[in-house]
Amino acid sequence: MVDRGASALSLPDDWPAHPDPIMALNRMGSFDWDLDTALMYMDAQALAVFDMSPQEYDGHPQTLGTRVPPADAHGLDTMVSQALKDGSANYGAYFRVRHRDGSLWWTHTQGYIHRDETGRPRRILGIVRDATHELSESAARREQAAEDRARRQQTSVVQITTAALAHARTVQDVIDVLESTHGITHLGATSLVMGLLEAGRVRLVAAGPEDSYVPGTRVTRLDEPYPMNEVVRTLVPHFIESPQEFAESYPLLWPNITDLKITSAAYLPLIVQARPIGAIGLLYNDRRGFSAEERNVLVALGSSIAQSLQRAMFFEQEKDLAQGLQQAMLPRSIPSVPGADLAVRYRSAALGRDIGGDWYDLIPLPGGRVGAVIGDVQGHDTHAAAVMGQLRIVLRAYAAEGHTPATVMARASVFLHELDTDRFATCLYAEADLSTGVVQVVRAGHIDPMLRHTDGTCRRLPVEGGLPLGPSAEFGGLTYPVDTVELDPGQTLLLYTDGLVEQPGIDLDEGMRTLRELVRSGPDDVRALADRLIDVAEERGGDDDVALLLLRRRGPTRQTGGRLQQHVAPGDPEALREARHMIRAAVRAWGADDRADEIELVADELITNALMHTEGAAVVTLRALTGGADRRLRVEVEDSSSALPRRREAGESGVSGRGLLLVDLLTDGWGVEARGGGKCLWCEFTVPERD
Template sequence: MADRGASAPSLPEDWPAHPDPVLALNNMGSFDWDLDTGLFSMDAQAHEVFDMRPDEYDGNPGTLAVRVPPAEAHRLDTLVSLAIKDGRENYGAYFRVRRRDGSLRWTHTQGFIRRDETGRPRRIIGIVRDATEELEESESAGSRDSAALDAARRDQTNVVQIATAALAHARTVQDVIDVVTDTHGLTLLGSRSMVLGLVEAGRIRLVAEGPAGSFVPGTRVTRTDEPYPMSEAVRTLSPCFIESPEEFAERFPALWSHITGLRITSAAYLPLIAQARPIGAMGLLYDDRRGFSTEERNVLVALGSSIAQSLQRAMLYEQEKDLAQGLQQAMLPRTIPSVPGADVAVRYRAAAVGGTLGRDIGGDWYDLIPLPGGRVGAVIGDVQGHDTHAAAVMGQLRIVLRAYAAEGHTPATVMARASVFLRDLDTDRFATCLYAEADLATGVVQVVRAGHIDPLVRYADGTCRRVPVEGGLPLGLSAEFGRLEYPVCTLELDPCDTLLLCTDGLVEQPGTDLDDGVRALTALIAEGPEDVRALANRLIAAAEARGGDDDVALLLLRRRAPEAARAGGRFQQHVAPGDPEALRQARHLIRAAVRGWGARERADDIELVADELITNALMHTEGAAIVTLRALEGSDRRLRVEVEDSSSALPRRRDAGEDGVSGRGLLLVERLADVWGVEARGGGKAVWSEFRVPRRAAV
């Protein structure tokens, strides 16, 4: 309590006032508080209330602090100050006193404020009494009356809490329906049956019922202007409470005639409102109550609001998901072309992360590109990010990669040009990519890698291994940093071997190293079925079971075993001028192709002639050379080498000087090849040569 007016020395003649003896008879003590001096006088009964002996009290209100807890003293002081400030004549309050034994007792005080002729407060005279038994008796009587009400309120609150908790996990409209039609939920709500409808173009379509069979005939689809309680709730945006069978029959006779056998005694139809517009309505029918209390109405309205918000969230999620899937499918190839000599399977799995909108679309893609000469290009890639922007960048990047490959550029050039394109696309995204160009006739595969994971090969005997490919920087970054070099790795696919390209979503596992994921994937592939489609299904099923927050794109290409009477294949390579690496790769691929066609004994001759023709084209023309190697079937078996350039000038055979080497090229071609010649090709020409191959060795 506050110490007030301690500087005033004089006391009134009639102070302290003597209490009426009736107060003592009623166990009440009195006090007289002089506001000028600050002294607080108590009678003997007041000392009893505070459990304080007269010799322990000196008249200073601060001395009572040993009995009045600080929080209670602060509350009383605030109450008295406010009463004085407001000009009131009295105040009253309950507060607690801590007795000598440490127990807390409730105490009640009432004070009367005395003011002088100017209105200034001078004294407060009042009473104090022990109110513990009074409050306990009051609480005991009231608790019996309110126990049932409190229990009912707790049950109703639990309904909303349980329903809200369950709805928090609902991602789709069907998830919401499953929550509200759950038998346990109906039991909590206390309703006999429930129906849920969604508003669609001025109509209400019932989408859920609980328990099964709760739909009323003829009401599965109704207009919002029809005389039904659910329609009224949607029209008015207000709940429709029906409190008796008589009210139901009077207000909605068309519906009541169909449900009289259900013995419904009351019903509640709640509009489901989101962003100030109705998206649906829910009806709850009861057979054991009449009317709804204010608390029950509030609980039901709160429940309807929670369901409405969950439905709207689910609808938005499904719309976003449909948009994302549509965009993703539009960006990916609509069909995969049939590839002679190979079995192909592709798969795509979108990541779904915790229901986050926009996360069901990403930048992963695959592509299969038919190329001249029986070759095929296989692409797998991943644009950074999981949003529509990543998908848009992916679509553009897929198109330009396809165009560059179809133009006949080498794999390294295709990758370098795609990187420059991505850098110039005015985006901050980069992409990893792997491009493999396969000649299915020979089994020769050229692979370039831009920050992507390595390819895998499953061999005909069922074993599987990772093929290390020296790679360059991801697309976009390599152009940004001026490092457009993409080394080419050459591998060979024997008949029945399978090349596997995938994005890291197939190998990454939470809490494990990428290498561990690759090892687990190779083991899964080795144990999988031989058919590429069945194998692809198994790999995607494993990714689904594992979960993860990344997309998965997968491409499998299996080289078929050659048919017994099948003609040879075709191999083609683009060699740019001033590119010794391309020339070296061409030599290697020619030798591999010749061996693949079973003509090892003529491999040296063919490689030497092809090298001579390519060198002549690069030295004596200004453009690139295209070398083509094909197997020909006829009365005999032949391998044909063609080198095409953009010059129309025909080659001229001449003898070299005594000390010179120039001029010997065509002589070498004439000596090693069985036949050779020149063909005009549009604005250029092709120099060709053929080599007979023993029938037993040809493919």
């Protein structure tokens, strides 16, 4: 034992003058280690820390070492040796001490190294203290911190998954989020399964990883003994806390998932408005059991997934309804029109259910004419689609009745104004005579059409136009100017809605320039060109629908004689003679001498009737129609009376009553068409081809 008084030691300046009472209060003891003699003085408090009495201690540090576990002793020796070698002035360390009863207590030591003038270490003065309570508090803090981290992590699982599901629009989007490896990692699970309730059965719709499907479980009856089926039936989550519990509860399922090394699982019902829509299962291989807080977090997660699924289901239902309504309102097919190549396309907006009122239509008209319609009802909803359908029908009806393009547009505007709706519509109606290439265009607030020439160049066709449909009737602007365009063989007329050229943040003129370039560099075939334009619109995306109609006039397959027209006013015998002369000359010029007398007689009868039975003038039109199996001559006489001709027997004098009988006998076909406020009586004659 070293006599502490035998050697005077120089203590540090901040060492207490009388340390014993203060150190005892703080459960500290002191030691004095003479490195020359290798003896260590320990006071009574220091020995108490080692659970050793003064009688048991012989002054050798090795005696104290019997109380220290080997690993701790080795670490402490290494640290002290390093401090002595590298010139350190002090050191400190925590180590364990085994008490008499075998329990381990934490101890802390702090040593101050005293060196001589040469720097050689001569003595270590220090303290030891019981640190068990201190480290217990620290351990508790660490445990609490770990619990806080786990709680934040669990909350983060819900937040991350909910954020990912917020972008899911469809049920498949929800499945993709959950089924992906990234999604499973966020959930903290090894494997995931999800089933939806359909007609009393649970259909498995998701499983991750991909190879985790269990044979025979893709579609199961609700009463079958599987965990997902059980939670759907009971609406109560089921937490499985051990492999033994899993095997005992579900003996049919367990043998098929043993390769996954599952240690616990959570099966959660997916409930919306107190009704089950399915269930989800999360399987783990790194945990046993679930705390109350973990269970609450998982239940919240199941609720979030259920809400996302319901939102996706509603979205898909509304989208299907809107698409079905709009497709029902659009023409099921576009009729073939002699003398023209046609293409129509439609692209719905990227917003899914927000389907608007864009539409197109093609209306075959008598005399080789065709009406082309493009329009857009305000709004993006099912109401807009419904209004669009009604407008399309009335426009077709007005055009088929024979009204002029301006009248068709004006009547459609009145119809829309009288509907119980606050919507307006833009529209463009083009009536094309394919035998002559004359196109009459009327615009109601719609974007101008384009014309593509045979060399590929494209230009915008400025049309004066009027107010949109609806407002024009409300504000008394029902007069629609008519612009006339010549459509040569090989040229293409493009009608489209603004979704094709308008983009947020881009000037309309820039959009029109882009469209012109696409048309210029596009293929000659109208179907291929329409495909290219709609593909570009699809790639670009956007929140507006796109409707597109392309009409290309074909080149004549046979020589045509064109069209001749003569206006005959009542009481103007000179005009009547000119009309008869025009008919006679045209018939002979077109090589129809064999039927010249018949054509002249019928035409004269129709003109005379128009002048006698109406108060207005008559317009006589003679056309040579080609392109079919036979060449035909068509005579049209248009007047301002809406009264239709009727057959009647000749009177007693036999002077009148034979007009329609004569027309029926001498022509190869005849009929009556409504034309605006009047009518047109027409007849056709088949004539031989010219040599």
